[in-house]
């Protein structure tokens with residue numbers, strides 16, 4: 008399964024890991040505007056990378 012990992016460069020922590028089956032790019036950007044908006048509003052740099060997990 009493929010996942011997307013949302014990582015905050017400023018807080019140096021993983022904000023969430025999302026299965027790309029259920030979270031497409033639109034859903035991820037929606038999450039950045041809602042669930043993780045605190046980081047975005049603070050000007051934190053969010054890094055999204057894909058990784059695979061069996």
Ligand SMILES: [Zn+2]
Nearest residue numbers: 015018046051
């Ligand atoms: Zn942050």
